[in-house]
Each structure stands twice: as structure tokens, then as C-alpha cells.
Amino acid sequence: MTNSFADFAKAKMLFVIGSNMTEAHPVASTFVKEAVLAGAQLIVVDPRRTPLVDFASLHVPIKVGSDVAFINGVMNVLIDEDLYDKDYVASCTTGFEQLKEKVAAYPPERAAEISGVSPETIRDVARRLAAVKPAMLIYTLGITEHICGVNNVLSCANLQMLLGNVGFECGGVNPLRGQNNVQGACDMGALPNVFPGYQKVDNPEARAKFEQAWNVPKLPEKPGLMIPQMIDGLLDGTVKAFYVFGENLANTEPDIRHVEHCLDSAEFLVCQDIFPTETTRFAHVILPAAAWSENDGTFTSSERRVNRVRTASAPPGEAKPNWWIFRELARRLGHPWKADSAQEIWDDEIACLAPSMAGIRYARLEKDGIQWPAPSEDHEGTSFLHKEGCFTCGLGVFSPVDWIPPAEVPDKEYPLVLSTGRRLYHYHTRTQTGRSQGIDDLLGEETADISPADAADYGIGHGEMISVRSRRGEVVVRANVTEQLPKGMVWMAFHFREACANWLTNPAYDPKTQTAEYKACAVQIAKLR
Amino acid sequence: MSDTTFILNGKETPFAPGQTILDAARDAGVVIPTLCYLKGAAPTGACRVCLVEVTGARSLVASCSTPVTPGMEVFTQSAKVLRSRKLVVELLLASGKHDCIVCEANGNCRLQDLAYACRITEMKFSPSEETYPVEDVNPFIVRDFNRCILCGRCVQACNEVVVNRAISFGYRGSKSKIVTGGDLPYNESECVFCGQCIEVCPVGALTEKKAKGMGRPWETEKIRTTCPYCGVGCQQLLHVKEGRIAKVTAVEDAQPNQGRLCVKGRFGYDFIYSEDRLKTPLIRQNGKFRESSWDEALDLVASKFKDIIVKHGPDAIAGVSCARSLNEDSYQMQKFFRAVLGTNNIDHCART
Numbered sequence: 059m060t061n062s063f064a065d066f067a068k069a070k071m072l073f074v075i076g077s078n079m080t081e082a083h084p085v086a087s088t089f090v091k092e093a094v095l096a097g098a099q100l101i102v103v104d105p106r107r108t109p110l111v112d113f114a115s116l117h118v119p120i121k122v123g124s125d126v127a128f129i130n131g132v133m134n135v136l137i138d139e140d141l142y143d144k145d146y147v148a149s150c151t152t153g154f155e156q157l158k159e160k161v162a163a164y165p166p167e168r169a170a171e172i173s174g175v176s177p178e179t180i181r182d183v184a185r186r187l188a189a190v191k192p193a194m195l196i197y198t199l200g201i202t203e204h205i206c207g208v209n210n211v212l213s214c215a216n217l218q219m220l221l222g223n224v225g226f227e228c229g230g231v232n233p234l235r236g237q238n239n240v241q242g243a244c245d246m247g248a249l250p251n252v253f254p255g256y257q258k259v260d261n262p263e264a265r266a267k268f269e270q271a272w273n274v275p276k277l278p279e280k281p282g283l284m285i286p287q288m289i290d291g292l293l294d295g296t297v298k299a300f301y302v303f304g305e306n307l308a309n310t311e312p313d314i315r316h317v318e319h320c321l322d323s324a325e326f327l328v329c330q331d332i333f334p335t336e337t338t339r340f341a342h343v344i345l346p347a348a349a350w351s352e353n354d355g356t357f358t359s360s361e362r363r364v365n366r367v368r369t370a371s372a373p374p375g376e377a378k379p380n381w382w383i384f385r386e387l388a389r390r391l392g393h394p395w396k397a398d399s400a401q402e403i404w405d406d407e408i409a410c411l412a413p414s415m416a417g418i419r420y421a422r423l424e425k426d427g428i429q430w431p432a433p434s435e436d437h438e439g440t441s442f443l444h445k446e447g448c449f450t451c452g453l454g455v456f457s458p459v460d461w462i463p464p465a466e467v468p469d470k471e472y473p474l475v476l477s478t479g480r481r482l483y484h485y486h487t488r489t490q491t492g493r494s495q496g497i498d499d500l501l502g503e504e505t506a507d508i509s510p511a512d513a514a515d516y517g518i519g520h521g522e523m524i525s526v527r528s529r530r531g532e533v534v535v536r537a538n539v540t541e542q543l544p545k546g547m548v549w550m551a552f553h554f555r556e557a558c559a560n561w562l563t564n565p566a567y568d569p570k571t572q573t574a575e576y577k578a579c580a581v582q583i584a585k586l587r
Numbered sequence: 588m589s590d591t592t593f594i595l596n597g598k599e600t601p602f603a604p605g606q607t608i609l610d611a612a613r614d615a616g617v618v619i620p621t622l623c624y625l626k627g628a629a630p631t632g633a634c635r636v637c638l639v640e641v642t643g644a645r646s647l648v649a650s651c652s653t654p655v656t657p658g659m660e661v662f663t664q665s666a667k668v669l670r671s672r673k674l675v676v677e678l679l680l681a682s683g684k685h686d687c688i689v690c691e692a693n694g695n696c697r698l699q700d701l702a703y704a705c706r707i708t709e710m711k712f713s714p715s716e717e718t719y720p721v722e723d724v725n726p727f728i729v730r731d732f733n734r735c736i737l738c739g740r741c742v743q744a745c746n747e748v749v750v751n752r753a754i755s756f757g758y759r760g761s762k763s764k765i766v767t768g769g770d771l772p773y774n775e776s777e778c779v780f781c782g783q784c785i786e787v788c789p790v791g792a793l794t795e796k797k798a799k800g801m802g803r804p805w806e807t808e809k810i811r812t813t814c815p816y817c818g819v820g821c822q823q824l825l826h827v828k829e830g831r832i833a834k835v836t837a838v839e840d841a842q843p844n845q846g847r848l849c850v851k852g853r854f855g856y857d858f859i860y861s862e863d864r865l866k867t868p869l870i871r872q873n874g875k876f877r878e879s880s881w882d883e884a885l886d887l888v889a890s891k892f893k894d895i896i897v898k899h900g901p902d903a904i905a906g907v908s909c910a911r912s913l914n915e916d917s918y919q920m921q922k923f924f925r926a927v928l929g930t931n932n933i934d935h936c937a938r939t
């Protein structure tokens with residue numbers, strides 16, 4: 059997030075796209091609702107009538123996967139009607155002419171055809187957004203989990219720069235991170251192309267710095283593989299050993315059947331986890347790890363805030379902190395690492411190596427955490443980025459993009475769109491919530507959500523068992539007939555193994571990020587006889 | 588006398604325009620007890636515990652909802668105030684069942700604290716006859732309206748703070764009660780089990796079901812930590828007795844959650860005690876897993892990796908880190924892959 063959660067409640071205009079916040083980020087949504095009670099305008103762009111729509115001044119039910127066309131349409135109106143922030147565009151950005159040329163091809167009428175909302179609505183959205191400054195844009199995985207995920211994100215940034223909304227309190231581009239520490243895992247360099255603090259592995263200076271710090275002669279310079287490539291590599295033999303730390307890939311990746319086949323092909327699979335999972339079944343060695351409240355350390359939240367995690371009890375049996383396990387392995391391979399606690403790892407290594415976190419020390423995290431960048435110990439942290447439109451790398455760059463349809467669109471045989479996500483009561487594959495007493499009582503099984511119109515067409519009653527089938531597989535699941543869904547759409551989560559949406563989802567990926575298109579594939583449904 | 592001061596217990600005291608007597612007094616270090624007042628919500632003036640004496644006013648005024656005016660003379664501890672406060676508390680004690688020994692809120696109850704502070708030594712009025720069945724059909728929240736003092740804080744929290752709009756005041760007069768739509772149990776209502784109503788209930792009318800018998804407030808250590816579920820990063824207080832989490836509450840006034848949690852953050856903590864936890868390293872042998880020591884398991888992994896690097900090069904190893912685990916864990920894993928194994932094949936589910 060460029061901005062902070064504290065901004066949500068103070069915002070005057072909120073533009074929420076592809077985010078079912080009330081269920082996936084409930085506390086964040088309370089601040090949005092608070093802002094609405096205090097008079098803020100809220101525009102919710104989502105194919106579903108999500109619970110947040112009850113608070114919205116406008117709901118824009120675009121078709122699944124039409125985000126770029128819709129946003130280009132809005133920008134077309136902003137430019138056409140001279141509503142964009144000319145001063146900001148002139149002084150803080152570059153690439154406006156290219157953007158203008160690109161979105162000229164998306165007049166509201168064309169954007170409407172693709173997105174399924176009327177040209178008047180597109181104009182209305184543009185005018186409303188231009189009328190209140192700054193407006194805050196919030197998105198979640200509805201934007202990223204597409205083969206055009208990167209382009210969707212760029213569109214959000216284009217829109218906010220055109221409106222002159224980046225660099226101000228209560229403005230900005232704000233992705234809500236799904237998992238507690240996705241932000242942190244990225245910051246720490248658990249990515250194939252960057253060291254901690256986003257220093258590129260193909261930059262010789264960065265490598266030299268880390269070679270010296272880690273006391274090794276040479277670090278690899280070629281960026282590594284991303285998860286889908288690793289998984290496929292198991293099958294074609296380019297990846298022999300696979301080390302899976304804490305992820306239940308056999309349930310979370312699209313096309314479960316294929317993923318399991320790949321995992322089964324691994325020559326050597328190491329799993330490090332707190333529970334046996336569908337994935338650990340394929341392991342050759344399983345290492346038992348300490349859980350959340352069993353070790354000291356830090357998480358970094360969506361708002362770039364580094365927060366402390368503290369020990370409440372000892373891990374069961376022989377389970378050990380993860381950092382300890384990696385250190386012991388390193389030692390066995392001839393690398394004696396010094397750090398003997400999470401605090402030492404942070405204070406003596408991470409803070410010294412990642413310039414944006416240089417000022418963050420455990421001693422400073424006793425109360426509220428610190429939001430990076432915090433480059434020095436007297437820096438109080440940064441609640442919003444790109445202050446007054448001064449972008450970190452000079453000018454904000456417009457990156458015009460074209461709309462492309464999802465990789466798999468409905469056809470005669472598979473006439474409905476399946477989109478997936480999380481529900482309020484559960485978390486991912488339920489390894490944790492399924493074992494927290496009481497949660498299953500509130501939501502004990504998966505459902506396939508369908509619209510009343512489709513239910514009537516297929517003769518399906520609420521609560522009846524149906525089959526949902528895609529080109530990858532089939533699940534049998536209870537139908538949940540709900541006004542939340544538009545006609546032509548099925549919605550499922552991936553919390554329960556048997557009816558997991560990922561038996562069905564399409565392993566098609568964004569070419570840059572290798573993010574899978576969880577949000578769109580084609581399915582057919584049928585009532586069980 | 589300037590127009591930014593007033594007289595508090597005989598002392599000239601500054602205040603900000605629009606400030607209530609309660610807030611101005613708190614800023615000056617003078618604590619006025621409250622029950623129904625909820626920070627961040629519009630004051631309701633329901634409980635009358637915060638009454639103070641204002642010179643010239645016909646009766647005592649509620650400090651939580653009365654703004655200060657310049658030169659106003661306020662007494663927070665006059666005999667009249669103390670008498671009235673005591674009476675209010677005595678009436679509240681008689682309004683329902685307040686048998687503290689068996690109450691989950693014992694030691695964490697504002698009414699109990701007030702009764703003690705007012706030096707109440709006996710029940711002066713006979714308790715009300717009205718009784719309500721205790722609702723504990725849902726997995727997390729016990730509702731016992733026999734203990735409810737109708738302060739309305741839960742209603743305010745649900746409607747104004749978390750804005751879930753699940754509960755409101757229902758019925759009238761002596762039948763008055765907090766209800767969901769249609770007066771149904773929580774689990775059949777709009778309630779989303781965020782537990783914010785428990786967090787603000789000053790008495791034992793709303794309590795955590797899973798915490799029952801797990802530890803009294805004076806027995807538990809309060810450990811601040813960060814929620815392990817979504818990326819909001821809510822700040823929690825773990826109430827821990829003998830190495831076991833008894834319950835989880837939100838850290839008040841902390842960023843980012845400002846005293847709020849959702850159902851997962853508040854009630855999804857006990858998975859760590861599941862019997863299913865992995866407790867020793869396991870090695871697959873003839874298609875089955877057998878327990879092993881750390882030394883054996885780690886030696887095996889290290890030697891396997893060494894072999895594969897010799898035969899196929901370091902890029903034949905790949906790893907996925909965990910977006911749920913600590914920063915320090917991810918740091919160690921990428922360092923292990925880059926510096927020890929010699930490959931950049933390290934990723935995590937950054938984009939899902």
C-alpha cells in the first residue's frame with residue numbers, strides 16, 4: 059500500500075475494485091464503513107454484490123476480467139471531458155501522451171461493451187472521481203489474479219496518477235495483502251529476482267554487497283524460477299529437489315490434479331510445516347516447525363508496518379523455529395551462521411542490508427510497529443509514499459495497457475464463469491482455522507454460489523447438491539443461491555479439500571508475475587440426479 | 588479567567604473548544620468513572636455514572652455528553668456527586684444477577700470495580716425478578732442478559748465502530764434488552780462474530796465461550812503480538828496462563844486496528860494446540876513416514892542437496908518460502924538458497 063489503514067476512515071472518496079474486504083480483510087473494511095458513515099463516497103467495482111456494496115454510493119458490476127477496459131474507459135472520459143489533474147500530470151508524471159493515445163481507443167461505448175456496464179455509468183464514475191480529491195483506490199486479488207494481473211495493477215496506478223491522487227494522505231494505490239506476511243516475505247527477498255530490500259540479483263553492486271555480508275565468494279546472478287515454473291520443473295526433471303516451507307501447494311495452486319502429479323515426481327521433496335497437509339504426503343523429509351505464537355520475530359503488514367510477534371508458549375515436541383532449521387542446514391553445508399535469535403537476524407543483518415529498513419530495530423518495535431521506509435534510527439517511518447507526487451524514481455510513469463480477455467472464456471460447453479476467493483470464517487486451506495475450535499461450526503463446508511437466475515434456469519434449489527465441472531476436473535458441492543452473484547457466474551473458495559475450487563481453476567499465468575488466473579475460468583454446472 | 592479555561596475541583600484548567608467535561612478532566616489527569624461512554628462513538632448518557640456537579644446547574648450533569656464552557660465550575664468528587672454515583676451503582680447491582688464468583692468477567696468488570704470504589708458493602712435493593720435464558724448455542728460468544736446493565740456499548744460498537752449492524756435495543760421498559768434482528772440467537776443473525784461487543788461490554792453479559800475456566804484476569808500474562816491471518820496486521824493481546832492462550836483481545840489505541848479484531852483474529856488461535864501438530868522430524872521409508880532425530884533428518888537433507896548440486900548444479904534445487912511465517916524465517920531461507928546452495932530459485936506465493 060502506498061498509504062495507511064488509518065487513512066481509510068478519514069478518506070472522502072474510496073474506490074474499491076476487486077476486493078471483498080468485509081470478508082477477506084474485515085478490520086480494514088470497518089474503517090471504510092466508518093468513512094461512509096462520516097459522509098465519504100464509496101464506489102465498489104466488483105462483479106458480485108459483495109457485502110460492502112450495502113455501504114456504496116455506487117456499485118459497478120463489471121464482467122469478470124474486464125478491469126483494464128473499464129478503467130481505460132474511465133480515463134478516456136477524464137481526458138475527453140478535461141477532468142484530469144493537469145498540473146499534477148504535467149509536473150509529476152511522464153508518458154501522458156502515450157496514455158492519451160491508448161485510452162482514446164476506449165470510448166465509454168466500447169468499454170461498456172467489454173465490461174458490461176453502461177456508458178453512462180462509466181461517465182458517472184469518471185465525474186464522481188474527478189469531483190473529490192484525493193480519492194483513495196483500494197484493490198485486492200480481484201485485480202491481480204488474472205493473466206493480465208500486471209496490466210490491471212498498472213491501470214489502477216494510471217488512473218490514480220491521472221487524477222493526481224498519488225502522494226497524498228487518503229489517496230494512493232492500496233493493495234490489501236492476502237496473507238499476514240506476504241509483504242514481509244517480499245521485503246525479505248523470498249523472490250527469484252531480488253535480495254532483501256528489493257535489491258536486484260542481476261545488479262553486480264548488489265551482489266558484491268551481499269557476497270561480502272554473507273561471506274561467500276560468488277552469488278548467483280541469474281534470476282531464479284517462479285513457483286509454477288518450479289512445479290513444472292519437477293515433472294520435466296529440471297528441478298530435482300524441492301523445498302516447500304509452509305505452503306500447501308497441493309490445494310492452493312490451480313489444477314490440483316496436475317500439481318499433485320508434479321509433486322509426486324520430485325526426486326527429493328522437503329516439507330517444513332506445523333501440520334501434515336495434502337502437500338506433505340509427497341515429502342521425503344518433513345521438518346516440524348514452531349508456529350506463530352511459539353517464537354519471537356516480526357511480520358510486515360500491507361501498510362509496510364513491521365510489527366512484533368512474541369512467544370506465548372513452547373512449540374510441541376521437537377518442533378523448532380524455522381530460522382533455526384535453516385541455520386542448522388547451512389551449518390551442515392559448511393556455513394556457520396552467527397545469528398542466534400530472530401532479533402539478531404533482524405538487528406545485525408536485515409537492518410544492515412536493506413536500506414529502507416535500516417532504521418528499524420527491535421528496540422523500536424515495543425509498541426506500534428514502524429512503516430518502512432525508515433532509513434535511519436531517528437526516522438519515524440513513512441505513512442504514505444511519493445509525498446506530494448514526488449516519486450521515488452523521479453516522475454510517475456504512465457504505462458498504458460490494452461485489455462485482453464481471460465485465458466478461458468465461457469463457451470457452449472462450459473457456459474459459466476467461475477471466480478474464486480476467500481470467505482470470512484476460514485483461511486486458505488483451513489490448516490489453521492479448521493483446527494481452531496468453533497470455526498467449522500460457523501462454516502462447515504464449501505458451497506458453489508450461483509445467481510437466482512441461473513438456479514432457475516438449471517432447476518437448482520438452494521442447498522441442493524450440484525456438480526461443477528471445468529476442463530480440469532469436477533467437484534460435487536452444495537449450491538448456495540444468492541443475490542450476490544450475477545447471472546452467468548459461479549463463485550467458490552478453496553477452504554475445503556473435496557470441493558476445493560482449485561480442482562477446477564485454470565493454470566494460466568500472468569507472463570510477468572506468474573500469478574495464476576484464479577478469478578476466471580469456464581465451467582458447467584448440473585443438478586445431481 | 589480566559590475563555591479557554593474552566594474551574595475543575597477548584598483549579599483553573601484548560602480545555603479545547605467543544606471538549607466534553609469528561610475529556611477535559613481526563614486531559615488534566617482527573618479521572619471520572621464511566622460505564623456507557625465509548626470512545627469514538629456518540630455519547631448516549633445512558634448510565635449516569637459519570638455525573639458531576641456544575642455550579643448553577645439545576646441537577647447533576649453527565650460529564651461524558653456535556654461540553655465545557657469557559658469559566659464553568661465543575662466538581663467531580665463533591666458529596667452530592669459521590670452520593671448519586673453510589674446510588675446509580677446500587678441500582679445497577681440490583682438490576683440483574685451479579686454473582687461475581689461464577690461470572691466470567693470477575694476481575695474484569697467495571698461494575699464490580701465501581702461497587703468497590705463506591706465502598707458498597709451490601710445489596711441495598713432487592714434484585715430484579717426478570718430472568719433471561721443464557722444463550723450459548725454459538726461457538727464463541729456467551730450472551731447472558733441477566734448480567735446486562737443496558738449501557739448500550741455493544742450496540743454502539745457493532746453499529747458505529749465495526750459497522751456490522753447486527754444488534755440494537757429491543758422491547759420497552761422493564762423488558763428492554765439488546766437484540767439481533769428478530770431477536771434471534773447470534774448464529775442465526777447478521778452477526779459476523781467479530782466479538783467487538785464482548786470487547787466493550789463492561790460486565791459479564793457478553794463473554795468468550797472458549798475462555799471459560801481458562802484463567803482469571805489476574806492469573807494471565809498479557810502478551811502483545813500480531814494476528815497471523817490477513818495482511819492488515821492487527822495488534823492482539825494474548826491472555827496466557829501457564830503457557831496456554833486463554834483468550835485474545837485487541838490492543839486498544841494501537842495501529843492499525845485501534846482496538847478491533849475480526850473472527851479469525853479473535854477466535855482462531857487454538858490451532859496451535861491441535862493434536863495434529865508435527866512434533867518430530869519424519870523421514871519417508873518404504874513408502875511410510877517414520878520418526879527421526881533432528882540430526883538424522885538434517886544430515887539427510889544436507890547430503891541430498893550436496894549430491895544434487897554435484898550432479899545437476901544448484902539450479903536443480905528450488906524452494907518456496909512461507910508468506911505466513913516470520914520475516915526472519917523468509918530471510919534465512921532466501922539466504923540459505925542464495926549463499927549456501929547457490930541458486931536464486933526461491934519464491935513464495937507473493938501474488939495470491
Ligand code: SF4
Nearest residue numbers: 745778779781782784
Ligand atoms: S460479534 Fe460483532 S457483529 Fe456480532 S453482535 Fe458483536 S459486534 Fe456485532
Ligand code: SF4
Nearest residue numbers: 735736738739741788
Ligand atoms: S450486553 Fe454488555 S455492553 Fe451490551 S448493553 Fe448489556 S452490559 Fe452493556
Ligand code: SF4
Nearest residue numbers: 814816817821849852
Ligand atoms: S484480526 Fe482479522 S482483519 Fe485483523 S489481521 Fe487478523 S484476520 Fe486480518
Ligand code: FES
Nearest residue numbers: 623632634635651
Ligand atoms: S458514562 Fe456518561 S452517562 Fe454513562
